[in-house]
Structures are given as C-alpha cells and as structure tokens.
Amino acid sequence: MDIEGNLNLIGYGLAAIGPGIGVGLIFGLGVQAIARQPEARGMLQGQMLIGFALTEVLALIGLVLAFVL
Amino acid sequence: MSDEAIHAAAGEDCHLFGDNNCGFEEVAPGVEAFFPDPILEFGLPLTAGITKYTLLLVVSVLLVMGFWYITTRKSAVVPGRLQSVAEMLVTFIRDQVTRQQMGKEGDKYLPLMVTLFLFLFSMNVMGIIPGLQLPVTSHIAFPAALAVYVYVMWNAIGIKRHGVAGHFVARVVPGGAPKWILPLLVPIEIAQNFIARPVTHALRPFAAMLSGHLLLAVFAVGGWYMLNLGAGGFLSVLSVGYSGIALVAFIVFTGFELFIMALQAYVFIMLASSYLGEALEGAH
Numbered sequence: 001m002d003i004e005g006n007l008n009l010i011g012y013g014l015a016a017i018g019p020g021i022g023v024g025l026i027f028g029l030g031v032q033a034i035a036r037q038p039e040a041r042g043m044l045q046g047q048m049l050i051g052f053a054l055t056e057v058l059a060l061i062g063l064v065l066a067f068v069l
Numbered sequence: 070m071s072d073e074a075i076h077a078a079a080g081e082d083c084h085l086f087g088d089n090n091c092g093f094e095e096v097a098p099g100v101e102a103f104f105p106d107p108i109l110e111f112g113l114p115l116t117a118g119i120t121k122y123t124l125l126l127v128v129s130v131l132l133v134m135g136f137w138y139i140t141t142r143k144s145a146v147v148p149g150r151l152q153s154v155a156e157m158l159v160t161f162i163r164d165q166v167t168r169q170q171m172g173k174e175g176d177k178y179l180p181l182m183v184t185l186f187l188f189l190f191s192m193n194v195m196g197i198i199p200g201l202q203l204p205v206t207s208h209i210a211f212p213a214a215l216a217v218y219v220y221v222m223w224n225a226i227g228i229k230r231h232g233v234a235g236h237f238v239a240r241v242v243p244g245g246a247p248k249w250i251l252p253l254l255v256p257i258e259i260a261q262n263f264i265a266r267p268v269t270h271a272l273r274p275f276a277a278m279l280s281g282h283l284l285l286a287v288f289a290v291g292g293w294y295m296l297n298l299g300a301g302g303f304l305s306v307l308s309v310g311y312s313g314i315a316l317v318a319f320i321v322f323t324g325f326e327l328f329i330m331a332l333q334a335y336v337f338i339m340l341a342s343s344y345l346g347e348a349l350e351g352a353h
Contacts, residue, residue: 042165056277067279
C-alpha cells in the first residue's frame with residue numbers, strides 16, 4: 001500500500017496535542033472557578049480568554065509552519 | 070472559496086464516481102487560494118499591485134464607516150434602536166476589555182480599541198460574505214500592520230510614562246526574581262516581550278483566518294466534487310447524499326467561523342489593551 005502526502009501534517013497533528021490539552025484545562029478550570037464564585041465571572045472570563053489566546057497561538061504557529069516548511 | 074478553486078472544480082469536470090477516475094486531491098483547495106492574481110499591476114518591486122485583498126480592505130473600511138454613520142447620525146441622549154447597538158458595543162468593550170486590563174486610565178484608549186475591534190471584525194467577516202469570501206486578515210500583511218502599530222504604541226506609552234530605562238527595565242526584569250537567575254531570565258524576557266509578542270499578536274488572527282478559510286473551502290469544493298448526477302442509478306443518489314452532508318457541514322462551519330471571527334477580533338484588542346496596560350503600569 002502506497003501512502004503519499006506530507007509528513008508535516010503528522011507533525012502538526014502531534015503539535016496540536018499540547019495546545020489542545022492546554023485550552024481544555026483553561027476552559028475547564030475557568031468554568032469551575034465561575035461555578036464556585038459566580039460574582040467573579042467578568043474578571044475570570046477576561047483572564048480565561050487571555051490564557052486561551054496565549055495557548056492557542058502555539059497550535060496556530062504549528063499550522064503556519066506546516067504550510068511554510 | 071477562491072475564484073480559482075471554483076473554476077478548477079467546475080472546469081475540469083472532476084467528480085466522484087466520474088469516468089476519468091479523478092481524485093479529490095486534484096481539485097482540493099490549497100494555499101494558492103491566498104494569492105489571488107492582481108487586478109492592477111504597477112510593476113513596482115516587492116509589491117503585488119491591487120489584488121482582491123486591497124479591494125476587500127476598502128470594502129471593510131467603508132463597512133466600518135457606514136456602521137458608525139448609520140448608528141450615530143442622529144445621536145440623542147435617549148438612544149434610538151440603532152444608536153443603542155453602537156452604545157452596547159462601546160460599553161461592552163469598556164467593561165470587558167479596557168477597564169479590566171488598564172483600569173480607569175484605559176478609558177482614554179477605549180475609542181482606539183473599539184475601532185480596532187470593528188475594523189478587524191469587518192476584515193474577518195469578508196470571509197463569509199457571499200460573493201466576496203476571502204477574509205482580508207488571511208494575508209499576513211494586514212494583521213501585521215495593526216500589530217506593529219500596537220507594538221510601537223505600547224513602547225511609546227511606556228517610554229513616555231517611565232522613561233527609556235524605566236520602561237525597558239520593567240519589561241525585561243521580572244519583579245521578585247532572585248538576582249542569580251536574572252542572566253537566564255532576561256534573555257528569555259527580551260525574546261518574549263520584544264520578539265515573540267508582536268509576532269504572535271499578528272500571527273493569531275492571520276492563522277485563525279487562514280485555517281478557517283481553508284476549512285470552508287474544503288467543504289465547498291468537496292461538496293461540488295462529490296455531486297455527480299451523471300453517475301447513474303444508485304451512485305447518483307449516493308453522491309447527492311454525500312454532497313448534502315458537505316453542504317450541511319459548510320453551513321454549520323460558516324456559523325462557527327462567524328463566532329471565531331468575532332473571538333479573534335476580541336482577543337486581538339484584549340491583548341493590545343493588556344500590553345498597553347502593562348506599559349502604563351510600569352514595573353510590577
């Protein structure tokens with residue numbers, strides 16, 4: 001059986017595991033924190049989104065490199 | 070989906086169950102969708118001339134200007150329906166972004182953040198407007214220009230507030246770290262704050278829009294590829310079913326993309342105000 005294609009895609013798939021776990025942790029723990037302290041929701045959401053953005057960019061860098069390299 | 074991809078899919082008569090045994094990889098959209106042919110070329114070095122991106126940029130600028138013209142043309146103390154939409158947007162960004170990141174001082178930068186948000190959002194939304202369908206931010210040049218603007222601005226604010234030494238020391242020396250670890254931390258902080266930060270700030274909307282646009286293009290082209298009414302009998306029915314699934318996925322992901330577009334614009338101004346807030350605050 002012949003398999004053709006680009007090895008970069010497998011690399012990107014592996015690279016997306018880390019940010020995936022990270023984003024899951026951020027939102028999971030964020031929701032937990034909001035459930036424990038609903039009045040802090042506004043502040044927590046802001047922090048959650050910053051953490052999300054910083055983690056997500058790792059997956060996006062991987063995506064760009066999968067195209068570039 | 071780009072014009073070239075549509076034409077490639079339509080022209081070559083390449084369909085599932087077709088006679089010429091054509092595979093999807095022959096019509097699948099790739100990165101060439103992000104390099105449209107120039108409409109007008111000036112022949113200047115290092116320029117691409119006027120491409121679809123330039124036109125869509127003009128369209129999105131007009132869209133933002135039109136939004137503010139329509140909503141605030143007849144401003145009143147008691148807002149009308151349209152004016153309250155604009156006011157809700159401004160209040161939302163003030164409460165959720167600038168006050169959170171910069172405190173009361175941030176109100177000065179609220180107009181900038183609202184403008185950046187709407188501009189980025191309208192540039193992103195070009196990707197799902199039928200007929201246009203190319204997010205302007207899927208070309209790195211456009212988010213990069215905005216990121217460079219924010220980068221220059223937070224450095225300028227920091228230097229104005231705390232002086233050159235005060236600003237750069239506060240940025241590269243983390244507060245509360247023991248002296249002996251500084252030789253290790255300072256280079257990391259320099260790379261993080263002055264290199265990685267602007268690069269990732271620009272890369273984030275770019276990569277999100279690039280991947281989102283490719284995703285939509287794959288479903289659109291795939292749906293067209295799998296639709297083959299001439300296959301005969303059962304295979305025709307099957308191909309209609311397959312392309313129906315692709316159509317449903319396309320519609321669902323279009324809605325999802327709209328959410329991602331708003332989120333990326335929001336995250337962009339969120340980070341911009343967090344950088345500005347750090348520069349305002351000085352050492353921490």
